[in-house]
Amino acid sequence: MQVGTLLAGPVGWLVIGYLGSLAVLLIASFWEVDPLSGEVVRNLSLTNFQTLIDEPVYRTIALRTIVIAGLVTVTDVLLALPIAFYMAKVASRRGKALLVVAVLLPLWSSYLVKVYSWRTILSENGPLNWLLDPLGLHGPGFGNVAVWLVMSYLWLPYMILPIYAGLERIPNSLISASEDLGARPGHTFRRVIMPLVFPAIVAGSIFTFSLTMGDYITPRLVSNNQFIGNVVFNNITNDLPLASAFAVVPILVMIGYLLVARRLGAFEHI
Amino acid sequence: MRVERSAPAGMAWLLIAGLAVFMLVMAGCGSSSDSSSSDELTEVGAGEGQLNLIAWAGYVEPQWTKPFEQQTGCKVNAKVAGTSDEMVQLMRSGQYDGVSASGNATARLFEGGDVAPVNVDLIPNYETVFDDLKDQPYNTFDDKPYGIPHGRGANLLMWNKNDVTPAPDSWDVMLDPEKAAAYKGKISAYDDPIYIADAGMYLKFHQPDLGIEDPYELNDEQFNAAVDLLKQQRQNVGEYWSDAAKQIASFTNENSTVGTTWQYQYFALTGDNQPMSASPASQGFLPKEGATGWSDTWMISNVAEHPNCMYKWMDWIVSPKANAQVAEYFGEAPAQSKACDFTTDADFCDKYHAADEEFWKRVYYWKTPVADCGDGNSDCKDYNDWVQAWTTVKG
Amino acid sequence: MRLSRRSTILLRLAVAAGLAFIYIPLGILVLYAFNSSNILEWPPPGLTFDWFPRAIEDSGARDAFFTSIKVACVATSIAIILGTLASLAVARHRFFGRETISFLVLLPIALPGIVTGVALSDTFTQVLGIDLSLFTVVVGHATFCIVVVYNNVIARMRRLAGSLEEASADLGADPWQTFAYVTLPNLQTALVAGALLAFALSFDEIIVTTFTIGAAQETLPIWIFANLFRPNALPVVNVVAVIVILLSIIPVYFAHRLTREEGGTAATRGGTIEAEATAVP
Secondary structure, three states, rough: OOHHHHHHHHHHHHHHHHHHHHHHHHHHHHOEEEOOOOOOOOOOOHHHHHHHHHHHHHHHHHHHHHHHHHHHHHHHHHHHHHHHHHHHHHHHHHHHHHHHHHHHHHOOOHHHHHHHHHHHHHHHOOHHHHHHHHHOOOOOOHHHHHHHHHHHHHHHHHHHHHHHHHHHHOOOHHHHHHHHHOOOOOHHHHHHHHHHHHHHHHHHHHHHHHHHOOHHHHHHOOOOOOOHHHHHHHHHOOOOOHHHHHHHHHHHHHHHHHHHHHHOOOOHHH | OOOOOOOOOOOOOHHHHHHHHHHHHHHHHHOOOOOOOOOOOOOOOOOOOEEEEEEOOOOOOOOHHHHHHHHHHOEEEEEOOOHHHHHHHHHHOOOEEEEEEEEHHHHHHOOOOOOEEHHHHHHHHHHOOHHHHHHOOOOOOOOOOEEEEEEEEEEEEEEEEEOOOOOOOOOHHHHHHHHHOOOOOEEEOOOOOOHHHHHHHHHHHHHHHHHOOOOOOEEEEHHHHHHHHHHHHHEEHHHEEEOOHHHHHHHHHOOOOOEEEEEEHHHHHOOOOOOOOOOOOOOOOOOOOOOEEEEEEEEEEEEOHHHHHHHHHHHOOOOOOHHHHHHHHOEEEEOOOHHOOOOOOHHHHHHOOOOOHHHHHHEEOOOOOOOOOOOOOOOEEEHHHHHHHHHHOOO | OOOOOOHHHHHHHHHOOOHHHHHHHHHHHHOOOOOOOOOOOOOOOEOOOOHHHHHOOHHHHHHHHHHHHHHHHHHHHHHOOOOOOOHHHHHOOOOOOOOHHHHHHHHHHHHHHHHHHHHHHOOOOHHOOOOOOOOHHHHHHHHHHHHHHHHHHHHHHOOOOOOHHHHHHHOOOOHHHHHHHHHHHHHHHHHHHHHHHHHHHOOOHHHHHOOOOOOOOOHHHHHHHHHHHHOHHHHHHHHHHHHHHHHHHHHHHHHHHHHHHHHHHHHHHHHHHHHHOOOOO
């Protein structure tokens, strides 16, 4: 079949439909807004970007979002590695099947209800403090820590699955060879397994990072802090150009992230 | 199999550049078409069979929409909006017939040309709506009514009796930096730019030299004072709430002990035997500064596809029985004076001060802040400034 | 892999901790579906079955559920077609900009949902003048679902020797016959796996949906979102969530069966792992 025929559909859809929409958003970020009605006035100007640069609160919010997204990603890597490793290389066949189902199942339960469940857990009189109280400890309550915990929770399956698939691809003979040559498990893990599974980790991190960066519902439910998504969401009605301008921040960050990820070979592992 | 690297980046840029040009052209052509058919209806005809509404959670429930559908043949499709901003946004899509707009949305909808005036002669039940809800600045523009009052409520000061003693009689327990510090992390404030008005109202009482008349009409100096006050309050706020369920859970779980609330949450919590209290009768039911509040209005879109059904709805929702049902369900004072005969709780109207004009005189209803604040000067902060300032308050 | 006893125990502990982290919040969610009070307090004051009939009778929830199924089915179908086409092109042909395709396909899911949502809704309403509806939701969902199909299929295509297709062509089959009788049967399991993931993504999506859905429609996540903020509806929402989890066991089980059938290699590999694991001294 001709390449052109094959590509016409998907490329047409993505370029005209998707990149086209992004272009509309970008153009809107140069417009201005009529103060009262919130109607967009189509004058090209840089005022929105000027506002974002001049007002320190936007920098704080952008930085907070990116830092939390990074923390969530690291946490998910640390949580996912042992589970994925156990699934791929240690568990019996039945155990493996069960674990795959166990990891997939949470993906089917509503995201919102899970966040609400965390609200209950973290609340002042909630189960966490109920458990910790006898030990003289106190939970983190609502705030950045809560956002970090809940996001790490929500996106964990998106990290486990690519790492598991990446580990499955490593032939056991390679590991045996390393062991036969006298490497201890730790050494084998660091020198043989990690380099091979690293692209898969990067692949998973694309999801955890971008999903954290774009979420505005979780921060609203378990903290008082604003994230990039909240500012975009809050301004859509009244000041679409400003919202669009702020949306450019995650777009640039993610495009940079993807370019690096591709260089690291992550695209084969998604 | 080795793949030689063709120039992918070059290709991508070419595509994007081409697209950008294409979109610029498209955007230039597709300018918005303003259809300003803002004539009011002269007669209500047969229903169109459908009705698309935007409403606050709890305003459109089966108990009173089912009978409406049976009587009129208008099937009600309701979209629940979480904030006034969302309501404005949804109305702009032109897909809805009407909206239950609060005062901080009505002027924006009017200015944006999204709503049409209402011919109240076609709404028989309008006659007996409480007089102090008619012809208000948030529902009447250019001397024409732009909606039907639905119900109203005040933002109460609520506290947990076990934790907050003595019982406060002023908002200073939340807003005075020193007093509020005693409840650091336990204060619950409303999460919306309009909350700046609460600080404005507080300053009007405590710093008369600022010269604040109306907490929604603030000039530079007054506005900055209000915003600064809220930034100080931020240090002590435990939670900004935007929906009732969230705040109820917070007070139940002692994440919050004092805050601004709606009657609904207060009665839900006391109904659950939680140790909550709000300003008692001895304080005129409101803190000494007064309170902000809301009065919601059903407005009709000026591009409504189902105007007859919308008129039937506006009449239905202020009919005594339906208005009583919605008021009790949501927890607000009904707009219909005759609704008080239909509430299941005989004391309902008393509890919510439905007919208590003295009470409502001390309530500053939400309205949209505009630059032109009445005196011919346009030196007031407009809603856009409020939104941006609110972002900086929350940080 | 040969692990020392201590490492095995540590690994097991880490896995147990990870699973606890995943399942404790789900357990709480299930518990509150039986909460006798409609306020979220801990511990629940009592347990009741009352919310189940309420949830099943709730026509809003039922309609929203079927709307979600419908949207997910259509979006998944579009994603299957577009994803397969793109992967066939990339796996079997060389052309200018080939490397860019995987980037392009990945972009919609890698960019935050709010960006995709706002961009699409603006384009529909402001530029194209299309009213928001289920159609626009499907377009949004299909856009970010293409990538999961694409990746599953392209991984399979890489493993699949091109010589099979060449042989088919040499034997006189036209490209369509080769595709229908040689390529497609080999892609089947990859397609189903990709489709299931796409379906799950679409089914629980809320952010893009919020921005692209029209006046009179509700998908299940939108219904849940609305009802979380509706007075007195919390336990019903929890019940609906529990029912969805229970129903989701069907597709997950199906996927599991499928991967098991996926050929003996995985099974024998599993077998050797088992042998290795038990051989630990």
